[in-house]
Amino acid sequence: MIVVEAFNWILAHQTEFFSAFNRHLALCLISLAIASAIALPLGFWVARSQKASFVAINIAGSLRSIPSLAILAGTMPFLGIGLLPSVVALVVLAVPPLLLNTVVGIREIEPSIIDAADGMGMGRREILWQVELPLAVPSIIAGIRTGAIQVIGGAALASFIGGGGLGDFINAGIAIMNMPRLVVGALPIALLAIFAEVFFGWLQRWLTQRR
C-alpha cells in the first residue's frame, strides 16, 4: 500500500518531514495573520461609507478571479524566489475573502442598533468595540475560514517558487515518479485543509449560537 509506504518514509525521515510541515504551517499562519492585520481594520474603515464598501467589494471580487497559481508566480519577477514572495502572494490571496466578509458583516448590522448605542451615549470607539465588532464576528470568522482554505491550498503551490513546505514532497514525487513520496506531501496538505475547514466551521457555529 502506498499510504503505508508513505507513512514508513515519514517515520524514517522525521526531521525532513517535520521541517517541511512546520514550514508549511508557518507560511499559512504568518500570511493569515498579516492578511487579518490588513483586512480587518481596512474593512471597518471602508464599511463606514456605502460607496467605499461597494468599491472594496468589487475590487476584492475581481482579485479573487485571478488564479492562486498566477498570484504566486506573479510575485516572482518582483521579489525573486523563496519565503518572502510566497508570504506576499499568500497575503494577497487571503485579503479579499477577509475584507469581503468584514465589510458585509458590518454593513448587515441594523442601523437602529447603532442608533440605540449612540442614543445610550456610547462614543464612536465604544460602538466599534462593544457593538459593531461582536456583531460582525461570525461573518469575520467565515472570512477567516475561506482565507485559511485559500492560504493552505496556495501554500502547496508555494513550492513552485521556492517557498518550501509540504508541496516540495509532491514536486519531488512527480519528478521521480515516486508515488509514496507524492502521498507524503499530498495527504498531510489535504488533512490540514480539512482540519481548518472543520475547526472554523465549528467556531463559526459556536459563535453564532452563543448570541
Added chain:
Amino acid sequence: MKWVPKHLDTLLEALLQHLYLVVTSVGIALVISLVIGIASARHPRSFGLIIIITGVLFAIPSLALFALFIPVMGIGTAPAITGLSLYSLMILIRNIGLGFQSIPDDVMEAAHGMGYGRVRRIWEVELPIAMPFIVGGIRIAVVTVIGIATVAAYINAGGLGTIIFQGIDQRFPEKIIAGGLMTSALALSADYLLSSAEKYLRRRNGRPA
C-alpha cells in the same frame, strides 16, 4: 511585450484546452448533480449530510487532490478532469439541491392533482423553478474551475496553466502575466455572462404567470 504577439496561436490553443477542461468537467458534474438534486429534494436529511461531506472535500487543495489521483490514474487529462469534476460537483450539488428544495409543496401537489406524471412534473414544473439556482451553481462552478484548472497543467493536462508554469521555469515574467491575465479575463467574462443569464431567469420566474 515581445513574446505574446508572436505566439498568439500558442495562447489560443492553451485557451481552447482550458475551455475544454472546464466545460467537460462542469458538464459531467452537472449531470450527476441534477440526478442527486432531484432525488435529494425528497430527502432533506441525507441532503444535509451531503452538504457537510462536500464542504469538507471542497477544502482539499487542488494540487494535493490532483497528486492523490496520480497513483491511480497516472498523469494527463483523465485525473485532471476527474479532480475538476469533483470540485464542480461539490458546488453544483449544493446549489441544485437548494433549487429543488425551494419548490413549495403546494406546487408539487397541484402538479400531481393535475395528473402530471413524475417525468412530466420534473420536466415542466420542477426544472423551470429550479433553473435560476442551477444556472447560479453553474456560474460559481465555472468561475472556480477556471482558476483551479491552471494547476492541472502541472499534471500535463494542458491549458493556460502551461503558460504560467513555463514562465516560472524559464523566469519569464511576460508568460506568467499573459497566462494569469487570460485566466482571470476568462473567469470574469464567464461570471458576467452566466450572472446575466441567472438574473434573466430570476426575473422570468418572478413574473406571475
